[in-house]
Amino acid sequence: MKTWLSWTLGAISVVCGGWTAEAQHRNPDAQIVIWGHLGAPGTAEIESRLEEVITERSGEPDRIRDRYAVGITQPRLLVFQPERPNGAALLLLPGGGYQRVVIDKEGIESAERFNQAGVTVFVLLYRLPDEGHEQGQNVPLQDAQRALRLIRSGAVDATVDPARVGVIGFSAGGHLAGSLATRFDAGVYDQRDTVDDVPARPDFAVLVYPVSRMSGPAVHTGSRNRLIGEHPDPATVATHDLVSAARSDAPPLFLLHAADDLAVPVENSLDLFRANRARGVPVEMHVFAEGGHGFGIRFAEGLPVGDWPDLVLAWMERGGFLAD
Structure with a gap:
């Protein structure tokens, strides 16, 4: 079995990485650096002073992994292929408050569950906005747009149906998924190659306990501050607030939240439901009494x-x- 490090590209430091190849954990079937040899937009200015670190938080990493990544300069897709792919694909955006990208709890474990249904899953390790990037507030969306275009183009997996490529995001990753669903046509980076001719609009979007508000009583201040700063101007708030940015041509939307979420209040999903419903977007929402925040699988x-x-x-x- 290949270890995590054998799949990574570039210099990576692992903190508390106490698991071994013998541990029974799923590793990616492939890994794709989404910007290739061109490098991510603006990365050359920061790559020499930003180091990727993967931290293991689990006290028993041989039994259960709980890793997160920071300092990402080579955003990449971790590809998880089902035994019998049905053509459906999910771009999976884990959470982490725009401070980190959670790898296992919301990423790999969710990928395995959707693999069981024949869905090919692409977990994106995306760049973080508050690490000194020149276009900090745009770098997560740059990576998400590029990743979806790569998946739809067939360059990553030829079994994927380009008309059944969705996005699923958790917490701050839910905000990023919602941004992709509403700003899929935003010109947040200059065209690099023919992949960027492919539409970045997802065919459907699933937002799990998403951050949606950038102001007001329901705002998750940590995510907001890291993305657009503590005192953003009204135009910046309107651009990044998923409720304000709702549009009638957004893809069908699925919302999931727990009413006892103390980190990202359920109003983030309730407000998003109302805004999309008012614009005629097909939207389904499930609110559960229990679950808290960050439950993943x-x-x-x-x-x-x-x-x-x-x-x-x-x-x-x-x-x-799901199927033809």
């Missing part, structure tokens, strides 16, 4: 909210996204 087990992947898959099937 592992912390939802044994609770009603633990059925959330099945709800998403049933919605995808009804929408014609």
Whole structure:
């Protein structure tokens, strides 16, 4: 079995990385650096002073992994292929408050669950906005647009149906997924190659306990401050607030939240539901009494909210996204 380090590209430091190749954990089937030899926009100015670090938070990494990444300069897709792909694909954007990118809890574990239904999953390790990048507030969306274009182009996996490419995001990753669903045509980077001719609009979007508000009582201040600063001007707030940015040609939307979420209040999803419904966007929402924040797969087990992947898959099937 290949270890994590054998899959990475570039110089990486691992903090507390105490797991071995013998541990029974799923590793990516492939890994794709999304900007290739061209490098991510603006990276040359920061690459020499920013080092990628992967930190393991689990006390028992041989049994369960709980890693996150910071300092990402080579954003990349971790590809998880099902045994019997049905053509559906998900670009998966883990959370981390725009301070880190969670790898296992919301990334790989969710990918494995959707693999079981035949969905090919691409976990994106995206650049973080508050690490000194020249266009900090745009770098996550730059990576998300590029990743979706790569997936849809067939350059990553030829089994993917270009008409059934969706996005799923968690927490701040939910904000990024929502930004992709509303700013898919925003010119946040200059064209690099023919891949950038491919539309970046996802065919459907799934937002799990998403950050959506950039102002008001429901705002997650940490995510907001790292993305657009503590005192953004009204125009910047309007651009990045998913409720303000709602548009009638956004893709069908699935929202999931727990009412007892103390980190990202449920109003983030409730407001988003109302805004998209008012604009005629097909939207489905599920609110559970229990679950808190950041439950992913592992912390939802044994609770009603633990059925959330099945709800998403049933919605995808009804929408014609799961299979031909």
